[in-house]
Amino acid sequence: MNEIVALDALSLSRRIRAREVSCREVMRAYLDRIARLNPLLNAIVSLEPEESLLAQADACDAMLSRGQWLGWMHGMPQAPKDLAQTRGMRTTWGSPIFRDFVPDQDAAIVERVRSAGAILVGKTNVPEFGLGSQTFNEVFGPTRNPWDPSRTAGGSSGGAAAALAARMLPVADGSDMMGSLRNPAAFCNVYGFRPSRGRVPNTLAPDAFSQQLSTDGPMGRSVADVAMLLATQAGYDARAPLSLDNDPAVYAQPLERDFAGARIGWLGDLGGHLPFEPGVLELCRDALKAFETIGCTVDEARVDFDPARMWQTWLTWRRFLVSGSLAVHYRDPQRRALLKPEAVWEIEQGLGTAAIDVHDASVARTALYRAVLAAFERFDFLVLPTAQVFPFDVNQRWPRQIAGREMDTYHRWMEVVILPTLTGCPALSVPAGFGASGDSAGLPMGIQIVGRPRDDLSVLQLGHAWERATEWGRREPAGLREVA
Template structure:
């Protein structure tokens, strides 16, 4: 195993191109009644023709114009006239009795990793093409078929490396609650756009917490589904790129569930996708469940292994009382697996997979210079691996899954913080230390999220409150393999108990929402 070189362990200050825009709009934006609606409520209003698709598009475009300059969450925004023409077409379809699906006429911005016909897929890198895509990814095609109107893309970290959404193509995305701080990543643009009501729901993807960390930083919900739940592709490689998965984000669990129902289901182009009718998954219609008596295992900081910024554990531990108030039984627990072994497993498999996807770019010296140092380090780590190293890591990953399976014999769900730090200065590349502990890689500060990823388990980040600075934090609810609906049910019950999203708008929107 290659050791980390100096450059990923010593980040520099961000260049001027990454500086956030003016973080205070000249006037506090009014949260239009339409924009204030959650996704399912908006869907009902459109279908019942209480609002027109044109009115919806006008309201969202006006709101985006006021809010987006402060955070830079939506990029590649399409021309307003073209979007209004599409909205008019959706209205004509409704007038003719044609309803495409629950997203009919709803504005949607796709994470800038997924292919969306008519938009470029930049992945935050100058090494990608600026030409528009000619076809949709599987997940985007399903969102399109449900009636969505694509307005743009959401900003990301370069090639998805690092839980902080900045890149040399579009710049930095600021946090919805403090635009001078990180929105997380790599679905940071999606989280900030969602929290600031610039989109009704958001899609994203998650390798190292990229749906869960931004959700925690944005006081919204982000779910990493079970491995295979949402088919990925079309893609050149179909079998081993299984650490990352696409999934939904929303301001309510019901919205998350409905988007997951749209994304999920078998596709023959993705052979490891789960067999089910993606149009009939009952996620959104079966969220109510009696959670009394459920046994929850609190993993905490893995017995002190994970350094945590002051206040993170206090908020997460306080949230345990919410689960107790719901009638759940919460106990501290620990897997019978060394955390250091888990981290080494992660390093090996991530080096291997990033090497596979970026190795060709690295091999060309001219293009290598345009890769950020963290990407170069990942590829170099992969170059140093032997086949036996990768096989051993896969065996260790399998044993980690079995270790969690043994915990699930005693507990219905496991709980874990969604991040080890609060949103940090957006001018930093990444935190160099946490609670006085130096971080030896660019992603070590997000070690808390790798467990569900490596086990392929469903996990959702739910909001658990704010620190004294008004910065949000989240908690992961982790379920057994393929228990996506059960995870959503517990998250829904927690939402009814706490209502963090509804009660705590971002400061830019505070005091303007309708009841």
């Protein structure tokens, strides 16, 4: 592997600023890597012309020669998720409806990485409108997992996670409603962070107040990279009514912290409510020993809230919000014909939801939030698996059953991620090991570290300590070496 693409993002940034490597060399190395691996993985889409990218890299080098430096991403290749609008670059949302759409403005997270010096090389692939934790669509096709290209990379930030794991990007952005920053991170053995609600502003949502479940956030090959990208993405923006007014520079500081005596609460399968593919729960439970090596105590935990009620609360909120954003396409027969069945189902479910249903779900969500606060009186962090299955066949739309239990919706197999989403708590997916036998042998899995509301920094600090105490995240997808 080229030494440049092997560097973590912060190390690459330091070498660029010190002019130990040129921006052109960095761009050349990443473009070569993309040319070798992307035809197999299909992680990066809508690639920009090579001549334009090299010219932008040359311009960044010229700035450095004059003593000008835009920020820590100066000259660094970046590919925003294809749900984020990019001025002058195609944004499809993975939908045939927007196959040729080119926005005239940037999403906030894109504005901010451009200001930090990033060069946009393309977009990362997504499922249509981000629906489902399996990245495939009718515009670009499926994204494949670098650990086993016959498997899915997860979703909806599947292209971002696969590109990171394959060293086609130094760092990546994503978004998360139902685990979209967490599930693909676990499936690809990288780090994915869902920030607290409002931490990263969304300035282009047509209904800004509806951004209560989904949030943008960072992904990386190290927790320090994740935190640094969060420092760029986060920060108050008056255009986003739910935006938090805190100084994001705190995430750019060193993450070292002593966790001796920290109390970890293991939620596991929520008291038997969640089914798991054989091996997942055992792998995650065994990985908890790493917390003990850094001085934490780990005990069984529970949230005093009926998991079945939590799922029904989730269904109501999700169909209410998703149908609100997509109903405009459903009402047009020509556009409706282009929607995937899962999107049509979501919209129709939402159109049949009454206002009183949303009110009742809001009451239940508040009760869940208070139950989680009560759990945090005993524990400093809550932990549970990131996914209920290992990466599955890339040609399978979604798992139809887990451990003999039928999945009654296309997203029921990802139920394990909804607690942080509904409560707005920060959650970091960290690598937790690999399947040991059978079809899952060698496939990655992760666990979620969930922190108190708005305590994003502590979650990142614990994730950093976890990373230093383990070796899983340092492994590379061995199956790609021959291809590369």
